Structure formats: structure tokens, C-alpha cells
Amino acid sequence: MRRPVARTLLLAGVAAVLIAAAGASGAQGAEQLTCAGTQTNTYTPGLRLLQPRAVTAGVDIALGPCLSATDPTVTSGSVSGIFPASLSCTALLGQSFPTQLTSTFTWSNGHTSTFTYRADTEYVAGTLVVTSVGSIVAGEFTGASATTIAVTTALPTACLTSAGLTEQQGPYTLVFAGV
Template identity: 40%
Template sequence: MSMLKGVPPVVPVSRGPRLAGTAIGGVALLVATFAAMLVPAATGARAAIGTTKCTGSQTVTYTPGLTDQPREVTVSGTAPLLDCVSTSDPTIFQATSTFSATGTFSCTSGTRAGSRKITWNNGNTSTLSSTSTVSLNGAETVVLIKGVVVDGEFKGARWTGTFAMFGTKPLACLTTQGLAGVSGPLTLSIGSL
């Protein structure tokens, strides 16, 4: 084999280490990309500690009717929650709530225990335990509600609610039949309490 004068011979170089280095670099890049993908997922999982707040109106039925004298009453009702804001689940913007409870109370006092189910606009549901306390706030009769989400979306989160029964006591509270039902504004908050 003839060699050109002044030109050094071409020496074959093994490509093994270079290919191995490229392969290792590619694996490192893949691992880094996968790890970066996990960070938002973990952040999303922590979003459950945020809050979901809703406002709406609630219609309640009392059986037997509420009077000025405490007695055992079964309560049931529905509440369209047309204005919801959630930092826990941005797909939520409204819901429908139904509930039932039993306790001893009157038009102005008492405590009852029950459960509430919320159907969210995204198709998910939440089942909530609740304890409600009826009390006077100035001239207004309000129900303060608290409990825990026992199943479904936001399971394990605490929740509170406020239902304004009426501003002035209805005359039906003075009758033996009592107040059969009432409607009023409801606010509800889940999480970070």
C-alpha cells in the first residue's frame, strides 16, 4: 500500500466507547424526562388539600313541621349549587346536593345528624357525613353544618356549610302543625379547614 508523502496514515478508531457513551446519555435523558413528568403528577396529587367553595339555595322539608317546642324531626332537601370554585379540581363549577337528617330541634334551636350527597358537574360524586346545629344569629335563624367527606371525590376532607333558614320567624312555628318547609341561601366549603 502506497502512502502519500506528508499525510499521516488513517488509523481506524473503535466506535464502541462512543456508542456506549451515547446510549448512556440517551438513558440519562429518558430518566430525566420521566422524572420531570412525575413532578406535575405529584403536584396534582397535592391539589386535593385545596378548597372547593359553592353557593346556592337550599329547599328543606320538615317532618313533622318545626314548632317553637323541640321535637324529633326528619329533614330532607335539595340544593342546586350554581356557583362553585375549586382549587382542588378545576373541572368543577357547579353541583347538585341532596341531604337527609334526623334530630331533636325547633324553629330556633337543636342539633341533627345526617348525610349529604353532592353530584358535581364533572360526573363525580361526594358523600358527606354531617352534624347540623340550629341557632339564632341576631334575628336570623341559621344552620351551621360540619362533617367529613366519607366517599367519592375529596374523600377524607373536612367540610362546613351555612344555611340561612329565615330572617324573621314564620308564624307557622307558633302552630301545632309547625313549619313544613323553608328555602334559603346555602354556602358550602370542602377542604383546608
């Protein structure tokens, strides 16, 4: 019973940070888009607790419901990707991605938005919080500042099994602001 309450409080705090960040970074305009969703991370082969190994990492993000102040036809969206990595369960903690990353969201209206960003991870109260901050550089919402936050269990018990951690899932929040 305590875990759902703690997770709810954590998510409420994350939402407050997102709203504040969107307000600060979107000083030129109001929020254009907010979405709630789920992020699923997959690892093949599974991650071990301490020893990094070469894996194929996959990310699938399903967004919805979405609320757009500028385009009511955007009600949901998605983004996915696969990339090689050298990871362990503990390597997920405290990661910072100094290089610029790019993802393309596909929206329910058939349009896309290309998001260029930097991502940082942080271990907070038993969860892994990945915060990505950047801007929309192409497609719908071009010029908007963007912030996303994904929250997953940081060290699931699967890290201790012979198969390792093969999947993580958790809530995902997105805010586009400005222009």
C-alpha cells in the same frame, strides 16, 4: 330596607367564619372547593309553633356557582334527602345533632362526594344558622375537611297558621379544604 342590610351583614359574617374555619381546618392545604347556593327545607305536615309532631322533613340543596382549585369541571352540585322527625318551629332552635350524619353531594361533572359531619343550630339575629363540620370520606375531594352553613328565617309567621310551616329557604355556603 333594614332586613336586606342586616341579612347581607349576617351573610358576610358567616362567609368570614367559613373562610377562617376552612383555613384552620385545612392547614395541610388550601381550599379545594367553594360553593354558594340555596337550601330548601320542607315539612309534611307543617310545623306548629310549640307542639312537636311527627313529620316527614325534606332537604334540597342546589349549589352554584362553585369554584374548585383542583377540578374546574365542578361548577355546580346538589344534595337532597328525606327523613322522619318529631319537630316544632321552636324545636328547630338550638338543636345539636350529636350523632354523625352523612350526605352525598352530586357534582356537575357526574362525580360525588360523601360528607360525614356533625351539625349544630344557632339562633342569630332572627335567623336560624345551621353549621355542619366534618370531612369528605369518599368520592371526589376525599380527605378534605368540609364546612357548610345554611341560613333561614328562624320563626316565620307560618308557624302560627293552622297549616303550620311547610317550607323554609335560605342561602347555603360550602367550603372544602385540605388534603
